Amino acid sequence: xxxxxxxxxxxxxxxxxxxxxxxxxxxxxxxxxxxxxxxxxxxxxxxxxxxxxxxxxxxxxxxxxxxxxxxxxxxxxxxxxxxxxxxxxxxxxxxxxxxxxxxxxxxxxxxxxxxxxxxxxxxxxxxxxxxxxxxxxxxxxxxxxxxxxxxxxxxxxxxxxxxxxxxxxxxxxxxxxxxxxxxxxxxxxxxxxxxxxxxxxxxxxxxxxxxxxxxxxxxxxxxxxxxxxxxxxxxxxxxxxxxxxxxxxxxxxxxxxxxxxxxxxxxxxxxxxxxxxxxxxxxxxxxxxxxxxxxxxxxxxxxxxxxxxxxxxxxxxxxxxxxxxxxxxxxxxxxxxxxxxxxxxxxxxxxxxxxxxxxxxxxxxxxxxxxxxxxxxxxxxxxxxxxxxxxxxxxxxxxxxxxxxxxxxxxxxxxxxxxxxxxxxxxxxxxxxxxxxxxxxxxxxxxxxxxxxxxxxxxxxxxxxxxxxxxxxxxxxxxxxxxxxxxxxxxxxxxxxxxxxxxxxxxxxxxxxxxxxxxxxxxxxxxxxxxxxxxxxxxxxxxxxxxxxxxxxxxxxxxxxxxxxxxxxxxxxxxxxxxxxxxxxxxxxxxxxxxxxxxxxxxxxxxxxxxxxxxxxxxxxxxxxxxxxxxxxxxxxxxxxxxxxxxxxxxxxxxxxxxxxxxxxxxxxxxxxxxxxxxxxxxxxxxxxxxxxxxxxxxxxxxxxxxxxxxxxxxxxxxxxxxxxxxxxxxxxxxxxxxx
Amino acid sequence: xxxxxxxxxxxxxxxxxxxxxxxxxxxxxxxxxxxxxxxxxxxxxxxxxxxxxxxxxxxxxxxxxxxxxxxxxxxxxxxxxxxxxxxxxxxxxxxxxxxxxxxxxxxxxxxxxxxxxxxxxxxxxxxxxxxxxxxxxxxxxxxxxxxxxxxxxxxxxxxxxxxxxxx
Numbered sequence: 001x002x003x004x005x006x007x008x009x010x011x012x013x014x015x016x017x018x019x020x021x022x023x024x025x026x027x028x029x030x031x032x033x034x035x036x037x038x039x040x041x042x043x044x045x046x047x048x049x050x051x052x053x054x055x056x057x058x059x060x061x062x063x064x065x066x067x068x069x070x071x072x073x074x075x076x077x078x079x080x081x082x083x084x085x086x087x088x089x090x091x092x093x094x095x096x097x098x099x100x101x102x103x104x105x106x107x108x109x110x111x112x113x114x115x116x117x118x119x120x121x122x123x124x125x126x127x128x129x130x131x132x133x134x135x136x137x138x139x140x141x142x143x144x145x146x147x148x149x150x151x152x153x154x155x156x157x158x159x160x161x162x163x164x165x166x167x168x169x170x171x172x173x174x175x176x177x178x179x180x181x182x183x184x185x186x187x188x189x190x191x192x193x194x195x196x197x198x199x200x201x202x203x204x205x206x207x208x209x210x211x212x213x214x215x216x217x218x219x220x221x222x223x224x225x226x227x228x229x230x231x232x233x234x235x236x237x238x239x240x241x242x243x244x245x246x247x248x249x250x251x252x253x254x255x256x257x258x259x260x261x262x263x264x265x266x267x268x269x270x271x272x273x274x275x276x277x278x279x280x281x282x283x284x285x286x287x288x289x290x291x292x293x294x295x296x297x298x299x300x301x302x303x304x305x306x307x308x309x310x311x312x313x314x315x316x317x318x319x320x321x322x323x324x325x326x327x328x329x330x331x332x333x334x335x336x337x338x339x340x341x342x343x344x345x346x347x348x349x350x351x352x353x354x355x356x357x358x359x360x361x362x363x364x365x366x367x368x369x370x371x372x373x374x375x376x377x378x379x380x381x382x383x384x385x386x387x388x389x390x391x392x393x394x395x396x397x398x399x400x401x402x403x404x405x406x407x408x409x410x411x412x413x414x415x416x417x418x419x420x421x422x423x424x425x426x427x428x429x430x431x432x433x434x435x436x437x438x439x440x441x442x443x444x445x446x447x448x449x450x451x452x453x454x455x456x457x458x459x460x461x462x463x464x465x466x467x468x469x470x471x472x473x474x475x476x477x478x479x480x481x482x483x484x485x486x487x488x489x490x491x492x493x494x495x496x497x498x499x500x501x502x503x504x505x506x507x508x509x510x511x512x513x514x515x516x517x518x519x520x521x522x523x524x525x526x527x528x529x530x531x532x533x534x535x536x537x538x539x540x541x542x543x544x545x546x547x548x549x550x551x552x553x554x555x556x557x558x559x560x561x562x563x564x565x566x567x568x569x570x571x572x573x574x575x576x577x578x579x580x581x582x583x584x585x586x587x588x589x590x591x592x593x594x595x596x597x598x599x600x601x602x603x604x605x606x607x608x609x610x611x612x613x614x615x616x617x618x619x620x621x622x623x624x625x626x627x628x629x630x631x632x633x634x635x636x637x638x639x640x641x642x643x644x645x646x647x648x649x650x651x652x653x654x655x656x657x658x659x660x661x662x663x664x665x666x667x668x669x670x671x672x673x674x675x676x677x678x679x680x681x682x683x684x685x686x687x688x689x690x691x692x693x694x695x696x697x698x699x700x701x702x703x704x705x706x707x708x709x710x711x712x713x714x715x716x717x718x719x720x721x722x723x724x725x726x727x728x729x730x731x732x733x734x735x736x737x738x739x740x
Numbered sequence: 741x742x743x744x745x746x747x748x749x750x751x752x753x754x755x756x757x758x759x760x761x762x763x764x765x766x767x768x769x770x771x772x773x774x775x776x777x778x779x780x781x782x783x784x785x786x787x788x789x790x791x792x793x794x795x796x797x798x799x800x801x802x803x804x805x806x807x808x809x810x811x812x813x814x815x816x817x818x819x820x821x822x823x824x825x826x827x828x829x830x831x832x833x834x835x836x837x838x839x840x841x842x843x844x845x846x847x848x849x850x851x852x853x854x855x856x857x858x859x860x861x862x863x864x865x866x867x868x869x870x871x872x873x874x875x876x877x878x879x880x881x882x883x884x885x886x887x888x889x890x891x892x893x894x895x896x897x898x899x900x901x902x903x904x905x906x907x
Contacts (some may be wrong), residue, residue: 138885222882222896274873719839
């Protein structure tokens, strides 16, 4: 299929999911996400618990081979059996053999994503074993013959009405079922009977403690308890990464997993089983024999699955994936996931932000390729992850690897020579276009306004859409002939070096320099009003654009150039002030991966988001009266700015100058850099943005000045609201005209 | 355990909509009679001066479990921050008694209430290494939201009642 054809097919698939599953997915994931914020805010020591959890996982994965040996010894000393399975086929063969030995006719299961990864059900069914999912969500999917759309709440894409239709059609109850209560009680009775007649109980494991051989299972329904109690053979299936050193290590995870996932302080049941358990099996084939007098000869098998995990452990970029505790925070906090769910934002088994790492590791890069682009790098999942995994970075690295698997030679003739990137020939033309935004901006600015006229003509837009997938419904940036640097060079500083309280470098990000020059000018005037002398040197693009397209080498080269230029200023004691949050986030987060540690730390410690810097000046005695204010504002912060914890400075400054600020609470505007420009993602981007549109068109917000910290957020708000958005620094601009 | 911890525990139970009754050991039979609906099954209560009333079936068969309205079992720890009770699985079948009937009555000594998860896990760690090795940390009734909205009583009890022995 041609590129434009595959883009159209992808867009159609996303549109279909938005229509059929979008509402249920949005309602449930946003509920979980709001619950997470509430629940973690009730913890006194949330950050400390996260740090503990992270440390335990780092340690466990570092000494995994030793811990696996220990678990094996402990479980066997307890009277159970451990099988280490190399891959899915190996695991399934062992599980089939156990079922065969026990002459099992029916296996009842509690929810386990790892068994989904292995496709255990299909393997057992091929042997003629009846496999019954007892988690209500999983059971609904088993009846519907669908796959999970979420790793914790697998059927969350189905509304109650659709579940009721499915159950009524399939089971034809005397009275049609309607309410959640009726559906739950029907399932409880139906599954209760199936559990009573089962031979083998299969569970996953959220954690396995190496010192006691204890399996920890986090559940709410009680089906895992019944699955284990009502059968005399228990097979627990888990990835090798689930092993933690000691029983006490469970503590932080118990407090974090429910809160991070579905926003519950703790789930109804945490089973701590050290199998074979001493509880007598409830044998419904002997209904009149006291349970305590029955057969207690329990059989336990722990199947520890490698299936690519030990190789992930050796992979410096994928290793962090193994810290994942499968809580679903990265799915629920993700704006794109909230719109389309795991049937789009997921691979063969796993879904959500971390799924790229899991799919690349256990199923291979093909499975990650189909949805990896849905991560926009907004980074809202980073703070939500209870073990602090840098999920956007994993997604970027996998994107980079996928780029390198592309067809060599495709479109080389167009780009080699024209673009100064460090990437191989096979990279997709759309990615290359957006990744080289700086080159495009330079060219566009140099030839403006002609370049803008040409770019906006119908044939040019059609070609741009066909070749590079730039959606025709988006307004293109209007390149300015006079860049911010040109303007400043001819205007010169207005504060004498001798009189200045401080001297700073204003970082000329590509968008401010070539497109939204006005916000750059406003930034200069605001800084000067605070008696700060400004320098605007010629600094390279931060690398954000190429990095967002998975062009890691190009981003790495940019980071070196940026640091090379700024080092002299850092030596001179000048702070670096940044307008665009996504560029500041490069300096504060991603440069850690791209620069030597000392360089990264120096730049991070001396660079500030502009309103953060203004806040600092005001705190240190600068005069707020020199700034404009007094406006009613609807403010949307920027996703990466929020991850860095910097948005409170903007609201504090705006309020200090007398503004009334109403702040949005959506995770992301939906534009996310170039994402919303791509024709295959336009509808999704607008759907994500719709939540922001709703908030800012409510009566309380409709007449306010719309303010956003990010470039692409400003563009998106412009399309969503049909009124222009400004950067906060423009509100403070002493030259601002009244009403703006 | 200070009075603060007990008060926090009660507050957490209230938040979970879990009924609770504090009682002296000598009055426990009366309390159980009030809170249980027959038929009631039970697992022995390992507390000094406390035993199951005679009307409780303490050797239930699978058939009895199916028919029981209430199950009584002992909790070894209460966790104040969460309103959780720790239910050790004992060889007399306490696990099924606390799981199959619609109402679970957990009997807990006030002195066994600890402030939070770390304290509970520390205590369980010692017990697990000593060989008492299976327990459920249960918080409120069983629940699911898989059918479109929150419903209590998915596979396990629909209601939980905690009887706190004030020694």
